[in-house]
Amino acid sequence: MLHTQIVVGAAIVRDGAVLAAQRAHPPVMRGRWELPGGKVDPGESDTAALVRECEEELGVRIAPVRRIGGDVSFPARADGSAAVLRVWLAELPAGQPEPRALEHLSLRWLGVGTLSGVDWLPADVPFLTEVRPYLLG
Template identity: 40%
Template sequence: MLDHLATLHVAAAIIEQNGLILACRRNHDRVLGGKWEFPGGKLEPGESPGQALVREIREELGVHVVVTGELTTDDTIVGDQIIRLICLRAELLGPRPTNSTDHDALRWVDREQLPGLDWADADLPAVGLLANGATA
């Protein structure tokens, strides 16, 4: 049934520090502008999800992370494609990010407060897992 839709593979970072999880709000001039998401981006040809995540976080947030595991992988239909969001647990190597090339706000959120943000649809399964106690 969904075989005709293209699949876009995206890696996202679940970064938790001091009991708070990093959420990023997309710039208003971008697709899904104003929606919250976990930072990350599209996999390039030949990249593993972990490699893509490390690259994207460095490019977007100007910080370095190490991938420590996987939280979830979920498919969401957005328009005429499937977004396969691979949410990876990641740990900051150094200071917290203070700005982003793709986001107009960065917020460290308590997991119980995560559902209160206006999330992009693809991020909702991970938000639900985290809000219900899954460890980041």
């Protein structure tokens, strides 16, 4: 049986807005938006991967708060294997620098009024409903 790749994403909420990141690659995803995060390595916990990926991508050490939503499946790569996206609500602890787009084209803080205004990747879309209540305080 083919292995299911777990991908984790962080819904980093601050002052009524969530941080969205615009992918630079692969070409088919370039310019589309996602919650920052990435693939869980073999033997790594989901939350360890979440913290590691956000350090690599944003240059900040996030604090996961709680998981939101369920497993959202999406097709991975040409080998026909499956992947699932899991998302955590997260905070930027006091003293952390401002997130930077180290691997993305750009970053945006989106509030309730702008959350649906960017071109999200498909697997991230179901999580927007889960995030919205946290933007309302």
